[in-house]
Amino acid sequence: MRFSQRIGKRPVKTVLQVESIDDDLKNRLWNEILQSVFNRLSETRDFKKNSAKGKFLLLIWKEFFGFAIDKIPQLSTDIVSEHHTIQFIRVWFFKAEWFEIYDFIEFLAELSHDFAQSCNEALEKEVAGYRIINGKVVQITSEEEVQEIEEALVDNDQLKSVNTHLRAALDFLADKKNPDYRNSIKESISAVESISLKIGENPNGKFADALTAIDKKIQLHGSLKKAFMALYGYTSDAGGIRHALSDEDVTPTFEDAKFMLVTCSAFINYLKAKASL
Structure with missing residues (x-):
């Protein structure tokens, strides 16, 4: 985890890679293109005809880029120069948006299921806000989610401990080398x-008692109170998150950790607004 990330100087949008692709992700995606697409194509070639790779590159040239086929790099008439075409791509x-x-x-x-699967692994490792689902790139981290996290992380002298926990949650989630979804x-x-506990003015009390105290102050909706009691209970029961692991525990995923970070950030923003903090 980089210093700028640990102290909260890198924007959440950058950490979660929404509307951005950093060098690490770009390199990893390019490696997947080489290994899972180009290098897996057959090298067999009929006499004076393109190999499977050459035909595939020609398809990219005319269908993706929309270029005239007589402008593709060639070794000779009707034979694509695979090396020069891949170098062009x-x-x-590496310059593309x-x-x-x-x-x-x-x-x-859309042309390779195997590529989609390996690409999704790369996207998760680099904490990208997108995944490939049914051949389409789908955004899994929205602008609204990013805004909720960023708003919850705004420096507030009264809520230093809250910010410390949230930054730790984001760091555990976004650690590319060793993500820790359970601790997130x-x-x-x-x-x-x-x-x-801060709003309930009982720093040593229990969460349920704090919510009851908050309810008396800001009229917390009953369903909302029950929902967060249930989420609090989930962290006690699932995956050994707040207690020791058992053999039956299910390992939390990126999606689980991101959901909790966004949901808890939204609730914190709600409480800050209601309690005028």
């Missing part, structure tokens, strides 16, 4: 617990 790829890269990823994913969920719910 590489130069374009983030959304152009996803256009290209989607184009390839734990920190997210701990942030909610922290602000609840």
Whole structure:
């Protein structure tokens, strides 16, 4: 985890890679294109005809880029220069805008299920806000979700402990080398617990008692109170998040951790607004 990330200087949008692709993700995606697409194509070639790779490159040239086929790099008449064509694509790829890269990823994913699967693994490892679903690139982290997290992380002297828990939750979620979804969920719910105890004016009390105290102050809706009690209970029961692991526990996923971070951030923002913090 980089220093700028640990102290909250990198925007959440950048950390979760929404509307952006950093160098690590770009390199990983290009490697997947080479390994899972180009290098897996057959090298067999009929006499004076393109190989499977050459035909595939010609398809990219005319269907994705929309170029005239007589302008593709050639070794001789009707034989595509695979090396020079891939080099052209590489130069374009590393200069392209983030959304152009996803256009290209989607184009390839519609042609190769194996590529879509390996590409999704790369996207998850680099904490991208997108996944390939049924051959289409789908945004899984919305602008609204990012805004909720960023708003909850705004510096507030009264809520330093809340911010500490939220930043830890984001760090555990966004650690590319060793993501810790279990502890991310734990920190997210701990942030909610922290602000609840603060508003309830009982720093050593229980979460349920804090919500009851909050209800008396700001008229917390009964369904909302039950919902967060249920979420708090989930962190006690699932995956050994707040207690020791058992053999039956299910390992939390990126989606689980992101849901908790966004949901807890939204609830924190709600409580801050209602309690005028």
